[in-house]
Amino acid sequence: MSASDLTLAEVRPAWRSWLGRDAAARVVAGIAILLVWEFTVRMWAPAFVARPSRIIAMFPPVILAPELWQAAGATFGAVLQGLVIAFLLGTLIGVAIGRLPLAERFLQLYVNGLFAMPMVAILPLLTLYFGYTGDARLATVVFAAIFAIIVNVSDGARAVPPEYIEVSRAFRGSAWSRLFDVILPSSVPYLLAGLKLAAGRALIGAVIAEFYASVPGLGFYILYNTRSFKHNEAFVAVMLLAVVGVLFELLLARGTARFLPWYRRDEARD
Amino acid sequence: MSTAERALRADARIRIRELGKHYGPLEVFRDVNLEVGDREIVSIVGPSGCGKTTLLRCIDGLIPASSGTIEIEGEKVTSPLPGIAMVFQHFGLFPWKTVFANIAYGLKLAGVPKAEIDARVPRFIKLVGLNGFEHAYPYQLSGGMQQRCGLARALAIEPRVLLMDEPFAAVDAQTREILQFELLRIWQLRPTSMVFVTHSIEEAVLMGHRVVVLKGRPAGVFETIAVDLPHPRTRATLSYPRFSALREHVWTTLMDEARAAELLLQR
Numbered sequence: 001m002s003a004s005d006l007t008l009a010e011v012r013p014a015w016r017s018w019l020g021r022d023a024a025a026r027v028v029a030g031i032a033i034l035l036v037w038e039f040t041v042r043m044w045a046p047a048f049v050a051r052p053s054r055i056i057a058m059f060p061p062v063i064l065a066p067e068l069w070q071a072a073g074a075t076f077g078a079v080l081q082g083l084v085i086a087f088l089l090g091t092l093i094g095v096a097i098g099r100l101p102l103a104e105r106f107l108q109l110y111v112n113g114l115f116a117m118p119m120v121a122i123l124p125l126l127t128l129y130f131g132y133t134g135d136a137r138l139a140t141v142v143f144a145a146i147f148a149i150i151v152n153v154s155d156g157a158r159a160v161p162p163e164y165i166e167v168s169r170a171f172r173g174s175a176w177s178r179l180f181d182v183i184l185p186s187s188v189p190y191l192l193a194g195l196k197l198a199a200g201r202a203l204i205g206a207v208i209a210e211f212y213a214s215v216p217g218l219g220f221y222i223l224y225n226t227r228s229f230k231h232n233e234a235f236v237a238v239m240l241l242a243v244v245g246v247l248f249e250l251l252l253a254r255g256t257a258r259f260l261p262w263y264r265r266d267e268a269r270d
Numbered sequence: 271m272s273t274a275e276r277a278l279r280a281d282a283r284i285r286i287r288e289l290g291k292h293y294g295p296l297e298v299f300r301d302v303n304l305e306v307g308d309r310e311i312v313s314i315v316g317p318s319g320c321g322k323t324t325l326l327r328c329i330d331g332l333i334p335a336s337s338g339t340i341e342i343e344g345e346k347v348t349s350p351l352p353g354i355a356m357v358f359q360h361f362g363l364f365p366w367k368t369v370f371a372n373i374a375y376g377l378k379l380a381g382v383p384k385a386e387i388d389a390r391v392p393r394f395i396k397l398v399g400l401n402g403f404e405h406a407y408p409y410q411l412s413g414g415m416q417q418r419c420g421l422a423r424a425l426a427i428e429p430r431v432l433l434m435d436e437p438f439a440a441v442d443a444q445t446r447e448i449l450q451f452e453l454l455r456i457w458q459l460r461p462t463s464m465v466f467v468t469h470s471i472e473e474a475v476l477m478g479h480r481v482v483v484l485k486g487r488p489a490g491v492f493e494t495i496a497v498d499l500p501h502p503r504t505r506a507t508l509s510y511p512r513f514s515a516l517r518e519h520v521w522t523t524l525m526d527e528a529r530a531a532e533l534l535l536q537r
Contacts, residue, residue: 167362170330171376171427172350181375185366262365262407 050231055239058232068221072240075210075217078134079202082141086198089142090149091191095183097150098157111154115147119201120208127213137209137217144205145198149191156190157183189263192256199248203241283308283463284329284431289338290488291324297488298324302338304482304491308430309461313478315471315520320489322467323359326435329465330356342431352380355424359436361416363408369395369419370404376427394422397456414445418452425456434466438473450476451505458502471520475513476503483523493523 034052041051062068096103097111123140130136160183168178210219218237225234256263282305290300298321306312314322327333329340331350340347342354355376363372370391377387395404398418408416417437424432437453438446450473457464466477474481478497485492497516499507507513 163358163360163362164364166332167358167364167375169332170350170354170356171379172352173379177379182364185364188366260366262409 048229048231050235054232055235058236062233062236068237068240071216071218071221071237074134074215075206075219076244078137078141078217079199079206082138082206083145083195083199083202085138085142086145086149086202087195090146090194090198091153091184093146094150094153094194095157095179095187097154098160098187099183104154108154111147111150115151119144119147119205120212123209123212126209132213132215134215136213137206137215140205140209141202145202148197148201149194152190152194152197153187156187159190160186188260192252192260192263196249196252199252200245203245207241279305279307281307281309283343284465285339285341286329287339287341289325289328289335289340291321291328291333291336292488299484299489300337301490302484304494306431306463306465307479308463310479311457311464311466311477313466313468313474313481314484315468315474315481315524316484316489317524318469320484320486322469322484322489323435325484326356326433326465326467329431330354330433353427353430354433355427355429355431356433356435357417357420357424357437359439361408361413361420361440363416363419363423365408368405368407369400369411372408372419373422373426376423380427390426394426397425397459398422399452412445413441414449417441417449421449421453421456425460428460429462432462432464434464434468436468437466439469446473451503453477454503471517471524472508475499475516475520476507481516481520483520485524495520495523 038052041049045051093103093107093111097107098104119140122143123136126139126143127136130139164182164186165178168182173181206217207219207222209215210217211223214220214223218241222234222237225231225237284304284306286302286304289302289304291298302325304312314325316322324333328335329342329347331340331347331354334348342351345351364375367375373391373394374387377390382390392404395401398421400415400418400422403411403415408419411419417440421437438449441449454477466474468474468477475497481495481497482491483493483495484490495516499510499512499516
C-alpha cells in the first residue's frame with residue numbers, strides 16, 4: 001500500500017452547485033414570474049397593489065430609511081436569540097430523550113405531539129403570559145424552533161453507532177467524555193437538519209408574533225405598510241425575509257463543508 | 271487442560287479461570303482456562319458463533335462474564351482496566367476526528383498531558399506507516415489504512431495487553447497479509463501480551479505463539495497448540511513445512527465441527 005492509493009476526496013459544497021448549475025434556467029424562470037406578476041397587476045389590479053417595477057423603484061428609499069433596519073434588527077435579533085436558546089435547550093433535551101430510556105418513556109410522546117402542532121396556535125396564550133411584548137415573540141420563536149431540534153437530536157443520539165460507544169468504553173471514557181466526544185459529534189448531522197428546520201419555523205414564529213402582538217419588527221412593518229396601502233414598501237420587507245432565509249441555509253451548508261468536512265462525505269456514502 | 275498447565279505461570283499477565291458466559295438459557299462458552307504470558311501472542315480460533323469475540327470482550331471488561339474470573343496482573347477484570355487496548359474488526363474510528371485526533375483519543379482519555387500527546391502521536395503514526403496522513407479523515411483512507419490508524423490508537427497508550435478482535439477480517443486479502451507482517455514487526459519492537467482472535471487458521475498459526483481452538487456447544491478450549499515456529503516470523507515462515515503441518519493440524523481439529531455445522535444447516 002502506497003501513499004498514492006489515497007485520493008483526497010474533494011468536498012463539493014451544496015451552495016456552489018446551487019449557484020452554478022442551472023443558473024440560467026433559474027434566472028429565466030425568475031424573470032418570467034416577475035413579468036407575469038407585473039402584467040397581471042397592471043391589467044386588472046388597483047394602483048396601490050404591489051408590482052415588481054414599483055417595488056424595485058421603492059428599494060432605495062426604503063433601504064436608506066432607518067425604519068426597515070430597526071424592524072429587521074428587532075426581528076432577526078429575536079430569531080437569533082430564540083434559536084440559540086432552542087439550540088442549547090433542545091440539544092440537552094434531545095440527547096436525554098435519545099440516550100436515557102426513562103426520559104424517552106416520559107417525554108417522547110409529548111415532544112412528538114408538540115412538534116406536529118402548529119406553534120402559532122399557542123401564541124394567544126403566550127401573549128397572556130408575556131403581554132404584547134418582545135418576550136411573547138421570543139417565547140413563540142423558542143417554542144416554534146425547539147421541537148424541531150429536540151426531535152432531530154434525539155434521533156441522532158439514538159442512532160449513535162454502538163461501535164463508537166464500545167470504543168469509548170474500551171478506552172475507559174467517562175460518561176462526560178462519551179457525551180462530548182462521541183454522542184454529540186455523532187449527532188451533528190441530525191442537529192444540522194434540525195437547525196435548518198428550526199430556523200424556518202423561528203422566522204415564521206417571529207413574524208406571526210409581530211402580526212398578532214403588534215411588536216415592532218419586520219412582521220409589524222409589513223402589516224403596518226400593507227394597511228396603509230404601501231404595498232411596495234411592505235414587499236421590500238418580504239424580500240428581506242426571503243433573502244435572510246436563503247442566506248441562513250447557504251451559511252449552514254457552507255459552514256458544514258468548511259468545519260465538518262467529514263459529514264457531507266458521510267452523507268454521500270449512505 | 272492438564273494440571274501442569276493449570277499451575278500458575280510466573281510470567282502470566284492474563285489469567286482466565288473457569289470462565290463461563292451465557293445469555294439467558296443460551297450458553298456461549300464454559301470452563302475456559304487460559305493464561306497469557308507478558309510477551310506472548312495467543313491466537314484464538316473457532317467456528318463462527320463459538321464465542322471467541324465474546325471471550326475477548328470479557329477479557330476487556332466490556333461484557334461481564336457469567337462465571338469464573340479474569341485477572342490481569344493480579345487485578346480482577348469487572349470493567350475495562352487501564353492499559354488494555356483493543357483493535358476492532360469494525361476499526362471503530364471516529365469519522366469526525368482526523369487520524370491524529372483518533373490516535374490521540376486513548377491518550378487523552380488516559381489523562382496524558384497535551385504536550386506529551388503531541389510528542390507521542392507522531393511516533394505511532396510513523397510506526398504504523400501513516401506519515402503524511404495526520405490530518406486526513408477516516409473516509410479519506412482505505413480500509414487497510416484505517417486499521418493502521420486503529421492499531422496506532424491502541425499501541426499509543428503503550429498497553430500491557432493488546433486485544434485483537436479479528437482486526438484484519440474487513441480488509442482485502444493482500445492488505446491483510448501486509449498488515450499481518452507489519453503487526454509482527456511492531457510486536458518485535460514492542461513485545462506485549464496479545465490475544466488475537468481470528469477465524470483464519472493461517473493467521474492464527476502465523477501470529478500466535480500458541481493457538482487456542484474453541485469448539486463445541488457451549489464452546490470450550492478444545493485444544494491448545496504450541497506453535498514452535500522461529501521468530502521473527504516473516505513471509506518465509508509461510509513456506510516452512512512446519513507451518514503447513516501446524517495449519518493442517520488446526521484445520522483438522524476444527525474440521526469435524528465445521529462439517530457437523532454444515533450438515534446441520536443442510537438438514
